Amino acid sequence: MSRFIDRGAVGAAWVGLGMAVTIGVSFLLVIPIEFLVVPSALFGGMMIGYYANARSDRRGGPWGRVIANALFAGLVTGLTLAAMYLAVKGLFFVADDGYRDASSGGRLACETGPDCVYQRYLAIGRGPAFEAAGITDLESFTRFYWGDQLSTAGAFLALSLGGSLIGGFMYGATNRRKPEDDEAVSSA
Numbered sequence: 001m002s003r004f005i006d007r008g009a010v011g012a013a014w015v016g017l018g019m020a021v022t023i024g025v026s027f028l029l030v031i032p033i034e035f036l037v038v039p040s041a042l043f044g045g046m047m048i049g050y051y052a053n054a055r056s057d058r059r060g061g062p063w064g065r066v067i068a069n070a071l072f073a074g075l076v077t078g079l080t081l082a083a084m085y086l087a088v089k090g091l092f093f094v095a096d097d098g099y100r101d102a103s104s105g106g107r108l109a110c111e112t113g114p115d116c117v118y119q120r121y122l123a124i125g126r127g128p129a130f131e132a133a134g135i136t137d138l139e140s141f142t143r144f145y146w147g148d149q150l151s152t153a154g155a156f157l158a159l160s161l162g163g164s165l166i167g168g169f170m171y172g173a174t175n176r177r178k179p180e181d182d183e184a185v186s187s188a
Helices: 007-030 034-056 063-095 114-123 127-132 138-174 179-187
Strands: none
Touching: 007 034, 007 063, 034 063, 034 138, 063 114, 063 138, 114 127, 114 138
């Protein structure tokens, strides 16, 4: 047991790291369904917050340690998910070569990397909205793009932390019996 968190919470944080990598690979790379990352961050945080305390056998409190365990595991999970998201977005940002299916109009005429990403956004009709927001060249687009990605990564971190807090409260509320109560019951 450390000064602030239990050893079980550290183990749970490693589980959360693996869970976040799995979510990231599954919904960002293999089958890119980004909107599923939002509920996954929230519910994954809830599970890891609960699990951090179950693994630490934190029955009966204290509440401060229950919440610290949950938040630590949720922080590791959320940071990993945010890092996975940014890594995948970075990979596609620098490696986009303008390929599109023939049914979508064929390959874009662009320079590999940010220019192709920008041209892709323009090709799907975002040009007027970009101009209204002051995004008129590759440099302003790049600032906008990464600002948007960092905001989304921050939301994933916040959802994971919020979920872990909920999970910690759920654990604390449903496991109020102290370990010595179990010993008294089993010896009777």
